[in-house]
Amino acid sequence: MRNQSTDITMSDDDFSKLRAIVHRNTGITIGETRKTMLVSRLRRRLREVDEPSFAAYITRLSKDPGEMQELTDRVTTNETYFYRTPRVWNYFQEVFLPEFHAVGENRRMRVWSAAASTGEEAHTIGAILEQQRLTKPGFDYSVLGTDVSSRVLEVAQKGVYNGRSIARFRKERPELFASHMAGSDADGYKAVPPVRARLKFKLHNLLERLGGTSPFDVVFLRNVLIYFTDEDQETILRHVRDLIRPDGVLFIGESETLNNLSTGFEQVAPIIYRPVTRAGGPCA
Template sequence: MDIAKVDVTMSDGDFSKLRAIVHKNTGITIGETRKSMLVSRLRSRLREVAAPDFAAYISHLSKDPEEMQELTNRVTTNETYFYRTPRVWDYFQDEFLPQFLTKGQNRSLRVWSGAASTGEEAHTIGTLLEDVRLKNQNFDYSILGTDVSSRVLDVATKGVYKGRSIARFRQAKPEVFKAHMTGNDTDGFSANPQIRSRIKFKLHNLFDRLSKAGPFDAVFLRNVLIYFTDDDQVKILDQVHDQMRPDGVLFIGESETLTKLNTPFEQIAPIIYRPKAKAKS
């Protein structure tokens, strides 16, 4: 298609339709002031599918169900890096893990990274848990990373990192990096096989119940709730609660809070929560 023939302006009506489509399929609410963002992220896609304007693209969406995944990939924001927000990892390492080990539980620790993006969070969890496994013969773990974007999950599954993400990791945690990462600056770095074998990634919408997963001892749901309305956050958190152990722990993002929502969680520290006991019927 001739690039000059693509109309990259978006009417208010088309903007409303696309917002509704995205919310119906992902639960994500695109703000009323984010039209320019949506245009910038979809401009190239219109050319790729030979849609002359956004009205034609919306029609294309209705005829091609697979395009919904591509739309999701384009509109979701994915920013993550190793050991993001130190207080989270300090609590997980210094408070949660010792408590888990003290209970003498003869079961594998199960962790869910609920907005896994390109996988740095799941691999951060893996480096911490591998240290514990090497020091405790009976300890084992598994990590599940999920996201609505197939594009970022492809990166997460490959698990090869380079550039700024690796430079920040190597500077912040040099001993951990040396112990658990292999590779080089040219080809990239990956976690050691012992860690990667315990991490799985899958496509998942947070509104849906995870099949054949859980219950989880720890859930990381960070920097994703801000993209949902209050009511939708409650729906998601109800789902998460149902798939957690009663003594589990939930981590959310530094710009998020549950204090004003009616959820089955109670705060134990800033951005750290635990499930409330279920009411007896």
């Protein structure tokens, strides 16, 4: 491999082409002011695959589908941790779960973590619902985590966490952490087997319909809509609306809103939404 310099530059034309490629394959819109970010994330990859320029790398992308996934992994932003935004979890536990149980059906709860990243959110859901399973006879659950990045899904599937990733969960819900996470500070912590058995992760582009699944009771779509245009957000939310039960609940990110979008959801609290046409009971 040649010794490439770290000062490989990206022309405006290369930037425009790469933005279009990323949007076409992920739906993510890279802003016109994010050129420096894109250069910093891709320079190392150019050296790894021995490409002398961004123009050459763009040509490579047209011929190598595997490299397209690598590009997706490099440009997506993935920051998450257990028990993020406590008020989301408070609503989930104190409002939604009692509604669900009030119906009296022994129906498995199905939850979708639709921007799962490295899996902390899905594992938080699993720990909370495992506690429910142990205290509510007949209750069971499944959690599906999806993401467009194969790299982060590998981390999610391994499910070993430590440090900042688990710090909030460990501090604010020590009893739940101790009951449903096993391990050590040295080796990391992993969800107990009953939780892991009910978690599944798969690759998925939110701009495409998620096939092969029954409706979900809860969808977590947090901190991802901000990377899409309004039009693409509406497409994503239509897909979600098609897959959420009439009595279901949707959680979005703290910096996100569905105001001024045509979505089929109505706000019940900040960042918490329900389908507009839901039935009167919690499990129609």
